[in-house]
Amino acid sequence: MHSALLLSVTGTKPKMSATRKILLILGFLSALAAIALITVAVTQNQPLPKNIKYGIVLDAGSSHTNLYVYEWPAEKENDTGVVQQVEVCKVEGPGISGYSQSTEKAGPSLLQCLRQAEEVIPLKQHQETPVYLGATAGMRLLRLENKDAADEVLSSVEKTLRSAPFNFQGARIISGQEEGAYGWITINYLLGNFKQSTENSRLFDPCFHQGYQRTISISDFFKNPCISVEKKQFPFSQLYIEGEGNYEKCRTNIQNLFNKTSCPYSSCSFNGIYLPPLQGDFGAFSAFYFVMNFLNLTSEVPFTLDQVASAIQRFCARPWNEVKLQYHQIKEKYLSEYCFSGAYILSLLKNGYGFTTENWQRIHFLGKIGSSDAGWTLGYMLNLTNMIPAEEPPAPPLSYGSYVGLMVLCSLVLVSVILLAWLLFHKPKCLQKGIV
Known part of the structure; x- marks a missing residue:
């Protein structure tokens, strides 16, 4: 009986040991497979070394x-x-x-x-x-x-x-x-004179001066959040831009940005945005002022709409070499975009917001008002100070009565000390005789 029991117990041990071995082998193989997958994935996705x-x-x-x-x-x-x-x-x-x-x-x-x-x-x-x-x-x-x-x-x-x-x-x-x-x-x-590009990558831009050239990386071009959703695949990696200096064509292209086809309100500016009646005077600051000031259109005597349009058109028609020579102190990036910026501002105000020759002179291009810059920062500061709770004005450490009393007392003590000192060092004759 004891031997039978012993045989049955010892007979089960090899089965349990074999199961464990199988599980260990499977676990080891699974770990190797996981390590191999991770290694391959990491190796495959590592940046390739520059050749x-x-x-x-x-x-x-x-x-x-x-x-x-x-x-x-x-x-x-x-x-x-x-x-x-x-x-x-x-x-x-x-x-x-x-x-x-x-x-x-x-x-x-x-x-x-x-x-x-x-x-x-x-x-x-x-x-x-x-x-x-x-x-x-x-x-x-x-x-x-x-x-x-x-x-x-x-x-x-x-x-x-x-x-x-x-x-x-x-x-x-x-x-x-x-x-x-x-x-x-x-x-x-x-100097970049050997740069070559195909015609699928050459773009003639009417908003740049004639003779202006710029190369733009396609990947950088689509980093702009305004056009990142329109990202497309191109057969070239760079865009080669040449300026045409064509103001009318530039204005036409810009006006296509303002969608005025549908308006759910009585009056709209563009893209279905409500536009109230244009009443009173208007202040244009920041980029509006900087661009118009560069074009000498911000004098105290306001210019007419036709004068503004003619000035921008004349500037856009100037060759790039001439513009760059005259305004050599201005960074090329900003100088090259004044033609486009002027045409864009004019299109925005005229075609977008509906300003006409009759009310154009109500727009005032402002750089400073008094000694303060025209912009949003002062208004922001005023709004913040309005939200800060008012505090009691600072008060002197003593009340007025205590201050007067203390000053009188200190004055009397000072006078007494001075008088006593004078008496000690300059004794009157009457006191000297009494002492004798």
Whole structure:
């Protein structure tokens, strides 16, 4: 009986142990699967590393040598790298032509700047980074005076550059024509004159001056909350804008923004918003004033609606180069938008709010009233002070009666002390005789 019981109990143990093992294995596999999924997801969504290429150019001039490090994204635009300078190092000592008497020192003079380039460029990209040296006027002159010395200087330079961990591409004396041509490329590249765009990305804007150009990133364009809901896919990443300076076309485009087709009230401004009758005078401040003041339309004698429209039209018709030259002290971003801002304000007041030639002069463009700026801040402050509870005016520490009494008492004490002191130091004769 005891043995049977023992057999039945021990017989169940292997089953429980096997179940536990299976559960442990399943749990372990599940954990591995979860870790694998998380690892794959994190790895997949990590930002891709930038594929940057580097290049080195040494400008061996007549007085000194400069080493420049450039970088550009591996994905070129129009088969041309978008190159930018990331480092410059001035080589100590004279230009390489100055080593004509000790040519073996020309190459080693470059070592310090080459080591600086090694620190700037990632180690794994050293071998693929091309390095060039171009010698200009000093070496051209040395070659004319002493060709052997010039060749020995270049040989010394080549030896040093080949020993560097970069991909040496050559060291040579460039002609004056080449120097000028490369300089022309540099200047035009930095000024943006080589930027190209297709016609699906070129936009002619009548509200910018003729000759004005601007490049806008499509991604930045749709960051504006006013148009983010209209986001669409475009086959280009940038929008290239050219100004036309066409005031009438600009006004027409702006007026399309004001929807006046439906009005649920007796009178509407636009977009179905109620517009009360225009009565009394109106103050236009902030951007209204700044724009009209720039256009010289804020004198004490009010301008007519036709005069305002003509002034804005004349300004919009001016070439961008002329405007930029006259108003060079104004930031280009603001200066370029005054044409649009003037046309927009005129459209808003005339077509949106219904001002006409009869009541236009009731609008006063205000920058200051007295010594205070016309704007919302003073009104905001007045509203806040109205909400702060009034307090009792500050009172002196003593009442008027106590103050008078204390002053009289202090005066009497002071007079008594002064009189007693005088008597002690200047005794009258009568007191002196009495003492004797």
